[in-house]
Amino acid sequence: MTAIDAIDQEIIGVLVEDGRIAIRELAGRVALSASATSERVRRLERSGVIQGYSARIDPELIGRPIQAIVEVQLDPASGIFEIDEAIAAVPQVVDAFHVTGRFDYQLRIACADIEGIELAIRHLKEDLGVRETSTRVILRTVDGTPKPVGTPS
Numbered sequence: 001m002t003a004i005d006a007i008d009q010e011i012i013g014v015l016v017e018d019g020r021i022a023i024r025e026l027a028g029r030v031a032l033s034a035s036a037t038s039e040r041v042r043r044l045e046r047s048g049v050i051q052g053y054s055a056r057i058d059p060e061l062i063g064r065p066i067q068a069i070v071e072v073q074l075d076p077a078s079g080i081f082e083i084d085e086a087i088a089a090v091p092q093v094v095d096a097f098h099v100t101g102r103f104d105y106q107l108r109i110a111c112a113d114i115e116g117i118e119l120a121i122r123h124l125k126e127d128l129g130v131r132e133t134s135t136r137v138i139l140r141t142v143d144g145t146p147k148p149v150g151t152p153s
Contacts, residue, residue, distance in 0.1 A: 071105070
């Protein structure tokens with residue numbers, strides 16, 4: 001396991017906010033040389049602390065403005081491990097969590113319309129052995145969320 005010091009935490013925080021920042025600018029923000037900063041970033045990548053870089057996408061602008069949280073309860077005969085891959089393969093699913101409590105999974109789905117949500121839920125029930133769902137349509141996302149893990153507190 002890689003030891004993370006305060007400078008590494010600062011680097012991570014900056015990269016969470018702007019993964020495309022130039023090394024020179026990042027170095028200036030954390031008060032290190034460009035070569036020392038670059039080496040720290042490479043070490044964080046190699047160790048798996050930084051797992052990749054991605055873009056934040058506006059769901060509305062790509063035609064998927066309707067989002068919902070779907071809690072899923074499996075049929076006890078379903079295999080938990082087999083269902084993971086099946087859930088990940090559902091195109092409408094953008095987040096999936098195996099959780100504790102009455103339901104087995106919590107999914108966030110994004111669709112073009114309410115009918116898309118209905119189709120996704122029907123697929124879960126008919127094709128994946130889901131026994132019960134509880135669905136809530138997301139009205140809006142709270143400003144400042146979601147926050148990636150690693151965001152400075």
